[in-house]
Amino acid sequence: MSEVLEGLLQKRASLSAELRALNASIAAYRQALNGAAPQTKSAATVSGTRPTMSLAARKKLSLLAKARWAKKRKEEKK
Numbered sequence: 001m002s003e004v005l006e007g008l009l010q011k012r013a014s015l016s017a018e019l020r021a022l023n024a025s026i027a028a029y030r031q032a033l034n035g036a037a038p039q040t041k042s043a044a045t046v047s048g049t050r051p052t053m054s055l056a057a058r059k060k061l062s063l064l065a066k067a068r069w070a071k072k073r074k075e076e077k078k
Helices: 003-036 056-076
Strands: none
Touching: none
């Protein structure tokens, strides 16, 4: 059983190294294409074509959603 686990861990390590090398190659290629700094994707980026939502907007939507749920729970208690 431990041999299987060891093999999986080695495979994960090699794939991780390969992914780092691919990311470095992509960054170098992008820099060569436009001469700018490599583009990185932030954690807040939404996939697709929608723009990134600001922290203030997300907080506002969160508070509105919490208020809706509180109102709904209050109505359900009646």
